[in-house]
Amino acid sequence: MWPDLIAKSKEGGADVVQTYVFWSGHEPVRGQYNFEDRYDLVKFVKLVGESGLYLHLRIGPYVCAEWNFGGFPVWLRDIPGIVFRTDNAPFKEEMKRFVKKIVDVMRDESLFSWQGGPIIMLQIENEYGNIEGEYGQKGKDYVKWAANMAVGLGAGVPWVMCKQTDAPEYIIDACNGYYCDGFKPNSNKKPVLWTENWDGWYTTWGGRLPHRPVEDLAFAVARFYQRGGSFQNYYMFFGGTNFGRTSGGPNYVTSYDYDAPIDEYGLLSQPKWGHLKDLHAAIKLCEPALVAADSPQYIKLGSSQEAHVYRGGNTSICSAFLANIDEHQSSTVQFLGRSYTLPPWSVSILPDCKNAVLNTAKVGAQTSIKVADLEPTSSAKTSAPELLMVQKEDPLVAGSWMTLKEPIGVWGDNFTVQGIWEHLNVTKDRSDYLWYITRVYVSDEDVAHWKENAVSPSLRIDSMRDVVRIFINGQLIGSAKGDWVEVVQQVQLEQGYNDLMLLSQTVGLQNYGAFLEKDGAGFKGQIILTDFKNGDVNLTHSQWTYQVGLKGEFMKIFATDDNGNSNWTDLTQEEVPSILSWYKTHFDSPAGKDPVVIDMSSMGKGEAWVNGHHIGRYWTLVAPKDGCQENCDYRGAYDSDKCNTNCGKPTQTRYHVPRSWLQPTDNLLVLFEETGGNPFKISVKTVSIETVCAHVSEDYYPPVQTWSHSNGELITSQKNPVMQLKCEDGYTIASIDFASYGTPQGSCQTYTTGKCHASTSASILSKACEGQNSCKIEVSNSVFGDPCPRTVKTLAVKARCKPSPTSTSWHTGLSEI
Numbered sequence: 001m002w003p004d005l006i007a008k009s010k011e012g013g014a015d016v017v018q019t020y021v022f023w024s025g026h027e028p029v030r031g032q033y034n035f036e037d038r039y040d041l042v043k044f045v046k047l048v049g050e051s052g053l054y055l056h057l058r059i060g061p062y063v064c065a066e067w068n069f070g071g072f073p074v075w076l077r078d079i080p081g082i083v084f085r086t087d088n089a090p091f092k093e094e095m096k097r098f099v100k101k102i103v104d105v106m107r108d109e110s111l112f113s114w115q116g117g118p119i120i121m122l123q124i125e126n127e128y129g130n131i132e133g134e135y136g137q138k139g140k141d142y143v144k145w146a147a148n149m150a151v152g153l154g155a156g157v158p159w160v161m162c163k164q165t166d167a168p169e170y171i172i173d174a175c176n177g178y179y180c181d182g183f184k185p186n187s188n189k190k191p192v193l194w195t196e197n198w199d200g201w202y203t204t205w206g207g208r209l210p211h212r213p214v215e216d217l218a219f220a221v222a223r224f225y226q227r228g229g230s231f232q233n234y235y236m237f238f239g240g241t242n243f244g245r246t247s248g249g250p251n252y253v254t255s256y257d258y259d260a261p262i263d264e265y266g267l268l269s270q271p272k273w274g275h276l277k278d279l280h281a282a283i284k285l286c287e288p289a290l291v292a293a294d295s296p297q298y299i300k301l302g303s304s305q306e307a308h309v310y311r312g313g314n315t316s317i318c319s320a321f322l323a324n325i326d327e328h329q330s331s332t333v334q335f336l337g338r339s340y341t342l343p344p345w346s347v348s349i350l351p352d353c354k355n356a357v358l359n360t361a362k363v364g365a366q367t368s369i370k371v372a373d374l375e376p377t378s379s380a381k382t383s384a385p386e387l388l389m390v391q392k393e394d395p396l397v398a399g400s401w402m403t404l405k406e407p408i409g410v411w412g413d414n415f416t417v418q419g420i421w422e423h424l425n426v427t428k429d430r431s432d433y434l435w436y437i438t439r440v441y442v443s444d445e446d447v448a449h450w451k452e453n454a455v456s457p458s459l460r461i462d463s464m465r466d467v468v469r470i471f472i473n474g475q476l477i478g479s480a481k482g483d484w485v486e487v488v489q490q491v492q493l494e495q496g497y498n499d500l501m502l503l504s505q506t507v508g509l510q511n512y513g514a515f516l517e518k519d520g521a522g523f524k525g526q527i528i529l530t531d532f533k534n535g536d537v538n539l540t541h542s543q544w545t546y547q548v549g550l551k552g553e554f555m556k557i558f559a560t561d562d563n564g565n566s567n568w569t570d571l572t573q574e575e576v577p578s579i580l581s582w583y584k585t586h587f588d589s590p591a592g593k594d595p596v597v598i599d600m601s602s603m604g605k606g607e608a609w610v611n612g613h614h615i616g617r618y619w620t621l622v623a624p625k626d627g628c629q630e631n632c633d634y635r636g637a638y639d640s641d642k643c644n645t646n647c648g649k650p651t652q653t654r655y656h657v658p659r660s661w662l663q664p665t666d667n668l669l670v671l672f673e674e675t676g677g678n679p680f681k682i683s684v685k686t687v688s689i690e691t692v693c694a695h696v697s698e699d700y701y702p703p704v705q706t707w708s709h710s711n712g713e714l715i716t717s718q719k720n721p722v723m724q725l726k727c728e729d730g731y732t733i734a735s736i737d738f739a740s741y742g743t744p745q746g747s748c749q750t751y752t753t754g755k756c757h758a759s760t761s762a763s764i765l766s767k768a769c770e771g772q773n774s775c776k777i778e779v780s781n782s783v784f785g786d787p788c789p790r791t792v793k794t795l796a797v798k799a800r801c802k803p804s805p806t807s808t809s810w811h812t813g814l815s816e817i
Contacts, residue, residue, distance in 0.1 A: 013280025274365025462525025
């Protein structure tokens with residue numbers, strides 16, 4: 001996917017690609033480096049350079065990124081005496097060794113800008129300022145050491161520290177956040193950098209889906225450059241998928257879509273991508289003035305309105321940004337003898353201090369509709385307009401699954417010791433799963449005590465994360481989930497010996513905060529059985545047997561189709577649901593080039609593999625029914641709770657399978673299911689954009705791409721606004737389902753004609769667009785006639801895209817690796 005993603009980023013107006021370096025991926029075993037396949041960093045950097053873009057390499061090596069353990073390899077916590085991210089000799093030695101390795105690889109491949117490569121900046125550490133105070137003086141000393149160490153590696157390009165107000169003078173401190181227009185570095189000798197503009201937010205299992213409106217995002221970007229910003233990066237422009245067990249924690253979902261301009265599957269999220277493309281073009285029209293002026297001139301235009309003007313010294317070069325930061329009211333302002341109307345919470349960009357080429361609140365880009373099986377999935381009417389199409393395929397299989405039971409408790413190499421050991425100290429994160437097993441004796445007196453007093457014993461665990469499943473004598477009696485929460489579970493015990501088995505699970509290791517190496521997993525405190533005849537029974541210091549992982553996991557039954565050694569049997573409908581079960585089947589790949597997903601909405605919780613590739617954890621936890629907005633108002637400061645969607649539905653049901661992992665037929669799908677689900681209802685689907693809409697008024701500006709500088713003047717080849725519709729590559733516009741020039745009402749899914757309507761609208765659009773991959777049409781009376789004089793008209797269109805006849809054959813995607 002890399003070439004396609006890079007190309008779409010460039011087309012969207014990006015100049016620089018930014019990426020983290022994941023220590024855990026590049027050094028999974030100490031001293032053994034991995035730069036292959038998805039971790040081929042050199043190949044990625046070279047692809048960026050070949051596209052004509054620059055690269056900002058954020059080495060960290062702590063990256064956060066909602067990635068497992070913040071990007072640290074778990075073996076790092078076992079280094080004797082180590083304390084992460086502070087003035088600690090063992091940690092500094094390991095950190096320097098890895099950072100030096102990355103810098104040396106980049107230099108050896110001639111990838112720094114002074115060598116002709118694309119890398120123009122590096123980053124050391126990441127948002128350390130948020131937690132520095134918890135380390136006291138050692139934290140301050142560590143910042144200085146990290147800066148000196150990085151610069152001493154001789155990379156020859158600037159180093160950045162984000163959210164680090166005490167960064168030394170030779171390190172650029174940068175801003176991360178939803179808004180950074182008020183940010184100033186700790187020295188006026190440093191440029192103003194915004195390393196993370198959060199254009200969405202991450203998602204937790206059982207959580208709602210955050211959405212940031214593009215009008216607000218564009219407002220934030222324009223304000224940043226209006227007030228002197230130099231470099232701005234979107235986090236994320238593409239987030240993708242955290243395959244395998246790479247999602248961080250606690251409890252982050254497998255998808256890392258992040259509401260980004262390019263979605264998890266590599267499709268454009270519209271109108272976010274399109275409006276940002278227009279914004280970038282408008283800002284670049286201002287570039288001559290932005291680079292010529294040392295700082296902007298501030299002009300107050302009203303109580304909540306202001307202008308920042310950039311002038312090129314003695315030249316006539318001039319650009320201006322006019323802002324209305326009022327959250328509710330439009331405002332008409334006077335600027336340099338001209339009148340400009342500014343919608344609330346918006347910025348108008350004037351590359352020549354005269355002509356406004358874009359307003360951040362006026363979105364002319366098309367919208368793409370997200371539906372599942374032809375029905376909308378968004379719980380809000382306008383919260384998430386950049387939707388995509390999921391086409392339903394036939395059920396994945398029809399009664400042809402096989403199953404294998406996972407042993408409950410001990411199955412292989414194990415050990416028995418006294419006491420409760422911390423989960424990660426045992427598993428080393430080789431698996432999410434760890435069995436804790438002990439034996440409890442119940443006397444006749446205990447049984448009589450419970451009957452006489454009408455009570456039952458309970459198991460109490462002082463503190464647990466992330467998931468525990470409780471078994472008594474091989475039977476599941478209860479489960480709990482949470483982040484270091486107390487667990488109390490009533491239990492039924494028999495007279496004599498009872499086997500207590502606790503299946504502890506991690507769902508992504510902690511990826512943020514101080515002292516990550518101490519957070520751990522599993523259980524903390526005491527484990528007690530209450531209400532026995534002679535009082536509580538403390539199991540904390542009992543003999544416990546430890547079994548790491550799942551038998552099927554360590555046998556790698558997901559990587560082979562060998563039935564002889566694994567005792568697979570045919571699955572019948574009567575056998576589902578069933579806990580702790582392996583399932584497998586085969587499926588053929590859908591035709592065409594569209595991204596492929598597996599719909600797991602019929603399952604509970606577990607992990608999935610396709611042709612041996614771990615596509616991630618799955619979990620059908622349902623989001624709360626409340627907390628989503630019927631209408632998302634872009635105006636006013638954004639936070640991750642402002643424009644949520646997907647209330648009352650599972651957080652994630654579709655799981656991405658890259659086509660490069662598939663073959664035309666006989667693909668092997670293997671699942672491990674913990675809680676019980678119905679694999680017979682699993683289906684394979686392709687993701688595509690089938691419906692596109694646009695809504696452009698005649699008072700919008702001409703397309704920003706039609707403006708250019710010529711002989712000192714800003715000119716445009718187009719005097720009126722233009723609507724553009726475009727299907728994905730391989731699709732054509734099959735029909736115009738709605739078109740109205742006049743006063744149409746509603747949004748894309750609910751368009752209706754208003755009192756004013758040009759009767760020729762549909763025929764004009766059909767003639768211009770049908771059968772084409774894309775089309776443009778001017779929004780003006782000269783095209784449609786004037787159905788209602790002295791009224792501002794709007795053109796609203798809904799079009800349906802269908803695959804081109806040549807695009808339906810099966811596609812491996814190997815060229816996208």
